[in-house]
Amino acid sequence: MSPETTRRQLLKGVALGAGGTLLQPILSQLEAHASGDARPSPRRVVFVVQSNGMNPEHITPTGIQPPTERGNRRPNNDTLFERPLRDVELPAPITALTPFKNRLTLIRGLSGRIALSDHSANHGALGCYPANRGPMGQTIDLALGDALPGMFRHVGLGIMNRADQTMNYSLSAAGPGRTAPIQCSPELAFRGLFGSVVGGNSRQAFDRRTNLLDFMADDVRRSRDALAGEERQRLDPYLEAFETLRDRQGEIGRLQGRMRQHAPDLSERFRRPTETNRLEAQFEIAAAALIVGLTNVVTLTSGGGGQHYISFPELGIPVDGHHYGHGGGVTNMTYEQCFVAVRQYHCRLIAELARKLQKVREGDGTMLDNTVIVYLSDSGDGHHPSLYEWPMVVLGSLGGRMRTAGRFLQFPRYGARGHRTTANLYLTMLHAAGRPRDRFGVPDPGLRDLDQNGTIQELLA
Template sequence: MNILNDTLKMVTPDQLDRRTCLKSLTLGAGAVVLQPFLNALAAEARGEAPPPRIIFMLESNGLYPRHIQPKGVDGDNRKAEKLVDLSLKDLELPDAISPLAPFKDRMGIIQKLSHKVSGGGDHGKGFGGLGCFHWRKGVAGQTIDHSLAAAQPSIIPVVGLGVAPNAGAVFVNSVSASAPKRPTPIVCQPDLAFTSLFGSVAEGNAGKAFNARNKLLDWCRSDIKRVRQELPAMDREKLDIYLDTFEQMRTRQEKVAANKDRLKANVPAIDKFNSTVTTDRFEAQCAIATAALASGLTNVVTIDAAGGVGQYHTWKELGVMKDGHAIGHMNGPDEFSVPIRKFHAQRVADLAKRLDVVPEGDGTMLDNTLIVWMSDSGEAHHGFCGEWPLVLVGNLGGRLKTAGRFLQYPAYQQHADQIPGHRTIANLYLALLHAVGDKREQFGEPDLNLKGADQSGPLAEILV
């Protein structure tokens, strides 16, 4: 007996209780994929607050402070003793991050936090960037993405996605770890990432077809159509958005099947999910990241846009023919580095836009998410990490006070006692942990060369 159908016979649509509807849905082959999504809808129907979600996006070659410094704001505060706290409302963003202008009231820029404990002068800080320990120690401890995931459990603690310079790279172990000597694989091929995340519907008796995407999506489709019909109207839009990635993949398969001879003879591959073009792969990974969050499979995504320590792209698709390593050694001339930075800013904006169209509670998924954009090597190609520039979008459901703010802390003082107001990346990570309920006062290893700076506790200025 189908409880939902019986309920529909007994009451009119306007009388249908949403919780009864969600509770009564039954799933077949698509259970593994759809169940987390439906669980999230049921929790919302019960009045439960949605979980806070976080995306870390790391790029290589340094995030130059000048590229995120609002116009007209002095970035040289080596002798400043107080925090600079300005509203972004009246400030103009630099051209390098101008794609984020539509989100200026929901983003924050943080300058001058140091992260020297992660190492200095190298091409990247690997696990040390998210882990707060020297990168040459390897996988020495848990990284912040996993610490945050532990405070808000989900089916997959951390989804790791990468954009490697080599389009053939399957995965890298580069920036994320669940524990010492336990790196999280960063999947670098969008097709594989999609199958790994959503292909589990074909397990069990259908295991032989796990990698046969046509059958995989066809099996999902019957459940998808039925579930959509039985959902209250208010939830159908959410399901449609969540399933957009499935439909993109299915449409591609249908086009390939119908035109395979012509495609083979004449047409280059342009689909972003299996393209070898760097910009396409980057865009596809962002689509998968938001689908993984919207589905309820995870609450934390880490995107390694570098594809490993010391890995550099040549951004020919952006009209930049000089390789990234050479650009870094030239201190990033703007003629080369600004188009690259702007493309990364577009990807952050794309993540935000995708999340902002998914209704959730009284707002959207973006309201309950934080996107953290930074480099895996701090402020430069050979970053010495006296500063580690950051751009944040979102506020974790009102748990943070970063939206619309520019914060510039007193600078790191080389070979001198630190100004008391100087803080570190560890302090930022502790603020994120406090925001999700983990009240620890230490994260990672302290910087033993810092004198006079408080390395314990969170950045109080950004906590509600």
């Protein structure tokens, strides 16, 4: 019996023994890899949507000066402006993404005026239609969920400005009149996402999530111990993902013990955890869901959709985003410094998510190789947006299907020949995901003389 045959049989046995658990997707991948099956690795998409606008200068690298108008700083180039990121520094607001500079494309000049609003574009941010008419059509995250189906077609996670608000219905949509909820309670997100997968009579004895996570981590560990060499190493990041969640649950468990002794005060603190704690928990849940194969499409929102402006006292910003969005500062910080601090924090979370995916070996590369992360604001270029441009940060190539390696792009100005919109970017992503369309959303009447359909060829590999 050849060593390869032994590996395949061992993996098949482990997969059967772990049947019905969270390990099934990865064990199936390992079995296919051992048998020489050339099936492509799953492709994944993550949207990170932050409220309060994204200043285009925040994504313009030091040393790059794209053509802009005086005063309003809108793009005024008539042709594509492109520069490599190789020899420039990322600006301070996004410097946490520097380790991934060779995977980044920083995009300016895409307009989205069809979704213009006084603040949030709501469903229009991801749907490319008027902001305040509800879900007029499918948003891009749900469209990609159809193109890249997983155990869960789409997972929406986030936070709003109040911890007791557990659902956001103002950002994602499955179709006309059909909102797709964003779960804004990490506790409920965990129960709904992981509890449903490991449900059944044999799991009903686990009343606490900590015990549930112990079970899942032990399941990964047992399967890992049954393997050797390369396959064993490939399971290490999965074990780490569960242990990270388990550690967080352990912290909550210790809080629960103290709550029983000091119920009135600590109970309220537990029900209203810090904003950073909630958002970090959602990023950890998203990473685990992607790593174990529960979903291939995640939307993470920090106040995006519905004008939920978050305060971040842990960052020294005790006021909500509406305050500094209107030019108000706080002690020792100007409004611009507040914007920068919050942007830096979100970029650190994105970088940590990318690092976790990069640690997971998949095919001949890593899970990050098969992923694209898109970072944007639901209100485009500012607190009170103009949407003549909608700045975006794109990290990853979606399995080599998108050309995003170390580039700064500013597309031609609004109305110029060659100008492109957010809809064109979303059509590009659908094409890369294997589900091409001719058009997406509602055309901008201000661009009626331009062809608004089709992909952005400069972003396709």
